Amino acid sequence: MCPPGCLHSICQQATRRGLLKAGFSLGAIAAGASQFTATPVAAATPSAPATPKSFTDIIDLTHTLFEGFPTYDGAKWFSIEPALTWAKDKLNINRWTLMEHTGTHLDAPLHFSENGMTVDQIPITDLVVPLVVINIAARAADNPDAAVTPDDIKAWESKNGAIPEGACVAMNSGWHKLLDSPKFTGADGTGKYHTPGFHAETAQLLMNERSVKGIGVDTLSLDPGIKLGEFPVHYAWLTSGRWGVECLANLDAVPEKGAWLVVGGPKVRGGTGGPSRVLALI
C-alpha cells in the first residue's frame, strides 16, 4: 500500500476521478515540464475529463417492504420477527426470512439463466445509470395488458433524442400507485394475471439496437402479467447479461429524461437479485 503522498496513489486517485486518461501520465507531465517551459504544449493537454454527473435532489423509488407485500400467488415472501428486544435485551434486532424477488428489487442475470452473473457480480458502475422513463399509464389505465412497444421507445426518442448510452429504460404504467389494490397482482380469478410490462419485441430492440444496461417496471414483473409462466422478456433480457428492476415506486416524481438511477442492489454472494434501495438523482 502507498504511504500518504506517494505519487502512485495520487495518480491512482486522479485516474479514478477522471483527471488523468490513457495517454496522459505523470511521466508525460514531467517530460512536458522539462522540455517546454515557455509555451503550453498541445501534446501534454490531457483528454477532457469525464463529464461530471450532477444532481440537486433525491427521489426514493423504493416501496416500503412489509409482511404481506403483494406476490402473484399470495404466498408470504418476506417475514420479520424480533430476535433481540428492548424489553429483554435493551437493544432491538429483527430476523428476516425472504425470497429474493420481493419488494422493490433487482433481477440479476442468474435469475433466468443457467450460468448468468449473480447479483454481487454486477459492476457497481452498471447500477448508476441514466434513467429513461416511458409513460404508458394512460393506455394501461384502460388496458392492464398494455405493454411498452417499440413505438413507445421511438416516440420517446423523437421527443428526447437517442436513449443515452448505458441507460435503464423504465416503464411507468401507473401501477406504482396501486400497491393496495387488487389491480397490483391483476389476478382475474381464472388463473390469469393482468399487469403491464415490456413487449418481447421491445426487449429485442433495446438489446440489439440500443446500448442499455437495465429495464425497470413499476409492476411485479418485467413481462406483462398475461405472460406469466412464459417470461419471454425475463429469459431474453437476463440471459443477455443485463439486469431488471421490479416494483419501482414513485415514478411520477421523476422526469422522463435526465435523472440518474442508483440501484442499491444487495451484494449477496450467489444471489439472483433481491430487495434494493433504488433512488433517482435529479
Added chain:
Amino acid sequence: MCPPGCLHSICQQATRRGLLKAGFSLGAIAAGASQFTATPVAAATPSAPATPKSFTDIIDLTHTLFEGFPTYDGAKWFSIEPALTWAKDKLNINRWTLMEHTGTHLDAPLHFSENGMTVDQIPITDLVVPLVVINIAARAADNPDAAVTPDDIKAWESKNGAIPEGACVAMNSGWHKLLDSPKFTGADGTGKYHTPGFHAETAQLLMNERSVKGIGVDTLSLDPGIKLGEFPVHYAWLTSGRWGVECLANLDAVPEKGAWLVVGGPKVRGGTGGPSRVLALI
C-alpha cells in the same frame, strides 16, 4: 393527476429540482411579467437554486455478504439456500435468513433505543450526505483498541475546514482489509474483543457541536470492541435520532473530503437496520 404540460406539474417539478423556492411562485412570475416588462425586477428573482452535487466516479464501499461473514460470537447471521432452481424450475430464486446487523449495514435509531426511528423512517435525503473520512489506520495497526478521538476530528478540520453540514463521519481504521483475518473480530480468547471504533467523547462532540447525520466504521461496531456489552456510542448516538453504518469496505479508495456517501439502506417496515449497498460518489 396533472396532464403533461400542466402548470401545476411543471411547478412541482421545478420546486423538487430546487428551481423554485418559498416566496417565488408562478403567480409572482406572471405578476412580474405583466407589471414590469422593461426592467428585470429584483423582487421576482428566485433565490439561488441548490448547489448541484456532482461526481464523475462511483466507489463501492460494500463488502460482499456470504454465509460465514464475521460476527463477534461466530454465530451465523446470514444464510442463503436455493428455493427455485434452474435444474428443476428453469429459473433461480434463493431464500435468505438473516439478522439485521450483518454485512455492510445500517444501524437505525431503534436499534439502541426504545422508540427511535425505524430504518424505513429515515428520510432518504439523510442517507445521501457528504463523506468525511478520519484515517486512524497507522495508529490502529499498533493498537487495535484505538479510537477516533475529538483531537482526530479537530486535526481533520485544521486540514480540510469545518465538517460539512449533515455529513457522515467515517473511521478508516484499516479493518476493512482484515475481513479474512482473526483481527476482524479481535477476539483475544479471554472474552474480550479488540477492534477500533469511536470514542464516546467524539460522539458527544459530533452530536453537540457539529451537524452530523451519521457515523461510519469499517469494523463490526461503532464502539471500540473492548466496550462490547457497554455500547456507550451506540446508546448515545442512535438514541439521539442519528444513524450509523458498520463494516464499510474499500475506504482507502475514497478521499478524506469531497465524496458523497449514498447509504442504500433497506426500506423495511419496522426494521432496526440491515444490509445496505453503500457507495461513494467522487
